[in-house]
Amino acid sequence: MGESVEGAVEFEIGGEIVPPGERRIVAIPVSQQVSGLSANLALQVVHGAQPGPVVFVSGAIHGDEIIGTAVIQRLSARLDPQRLAGTVILAPAVNIFGFLQHSRYLPDRRDLNRSFPGSRKGSLAGQLAWTFLEHVIGRCSLGIDIHSAAIHRYNLPQIRIAAGSPYLVELAMAFGAPVIIESPLRDGSMRALAQGREVPMLLMEAGEALRFDRLSIDIGVSGVCRVLAHIGMIEADDGLSHVGIPARANKSSWVRAPRGGVTHRERKSGDIVHKGDLLATVGGLFGEGPMEMVSPIDGIIIGHATLPVVNQGDALFHIAEVAQLEHAGERIGSITEAILASEPEGPAQPLMDEDEVI
Ligand SMILES: [Zn+2]
Structure with a gap:
């Protein structure tokens, strides 16, 4: 050398x-x-x-x-x-x-x-x-x-x-x-x-x-x-x-499909949710027997399934428990905005909704 x-x-x-x-x-x-x-x-x-x-x-x-x-x-x-x-x-x-x-x-x-x-x-x-x-x-x-x-x-x-x-x-x-x-x-x-x-x-x-x-x-x-x-x-x-301060978590919960069928997702990764908030409904092939999936905790959705065809028990949402939840949404918004705005190509569409089921 x-x-x-x-x-x-x-x-x-x-x-x-x-x-x-x-x-x-x-x-x-x-x-x-x-x-x-x-x-x-x-x-x-x-x-x-x-x-x-x-x-x-x-x-x-x-x-x-x-x-x-x-x-x-x-x-x-x-x-x-x-x-x-x-x-x-x-x-x-x-x-x-x-x-x-x-x-x-x-x-x-x-x-x-x-x-x-x-x-x-x-x-x-x-x-x-x-x-x-x-x-x-x-x-x-x-x-x-x-x-x-x-x-x-x-x-x-x-x-x-x-x-x-x-x-x-x-x-x-x-x-x-x-x-x-x-x-x-x-x-x-x-x-x-x-x-x-x-x-x-x-x-x-x-x-x-x-x-x-x-x-x-x-x-x-x-x-x-x-x-x-x-x-x-x-x-x-x-x-x-000027990027925001990240939210911190050391506990998370998976929310699983209560039945097999087809999901209609209401929430996605990055969303702040409170206990009891509707995440998705799952029904049969004709939409019969719909069952609601709700958040078991206050937190941030850190992962979600993009495939709407599900078996009973499939993990559809991953929610992190976060302290000071009321500030977490602002932080996430400010971080993603700062990062997207800083790119030389200019702001772009986050693709998180690409697979939204309607
Ligand atoms: Zn890996």
Whole structure:
């Protein structure tokens, strides 16, 4: 590693050398495919002209949750290595196998986000987890992992963090998504592994599987940039300085279909609801026997099913319990307005109503 005039050193990854102030796309071999060809982990390293932290941003750990890919493409265009202090490793499609198949899982039917730390000689999922750990997580002092809801479901853009860490709360507040949720860590997940290695991680949940939507992409791009600015890697973005304070929650409730049939949804993600408020009605094929679904708590809808054809017991709404609910709606409104208004293309239509049933 050689010293540059600015004091930043070269960044070596997967046998590639990235000089300060430059970017490279690198392909790290993961495993051998049926065809005999190598399957690769695709990374872009944006290596700043100035020294600083190493941060990764990852998408499609679940291969059908592709919203992070869109966020990372926009981030790549926005980050200028000449003006960056530190290094950003972008991983737009970590589970490339699932990404190609439009599937959450790998071809060995494993969930990559339950397969950490993995092993070089393990299952396909284990080899991929090990490769990502070895070449990316192990190099970084912060990670931002981007997920979406499952297929036929939409999540309000939100940040999930492990409970009990003031630094994670600080980073999540800097990110500025409408809602911050402190959620438990699952065994084998990237976040659980990262916590064990003391690499702070934010998990963003936003949008729907296999879809891009403008609100999720804009909140993702501006949120990551705000975090990078917060830790001194880029200049603060003036256009986003007046973003509202996110609502915080550590408890949530699922509301399930009381019968099978067809739903007529009255509320959607981002809406503030009070206990007893009508969320949707579910009736039979002719609309017979309609049953009302009401909110069991005061809170914010943070996710909803977009498919109106339901079986009894399907989870149709995810509602977060939020303190000071009366202010939460204003916060969400001000955050989404600030983010949409700050985009160079101008305000756009949030697509949250796209699948509204009438
Ligand atoms: Zn996911």
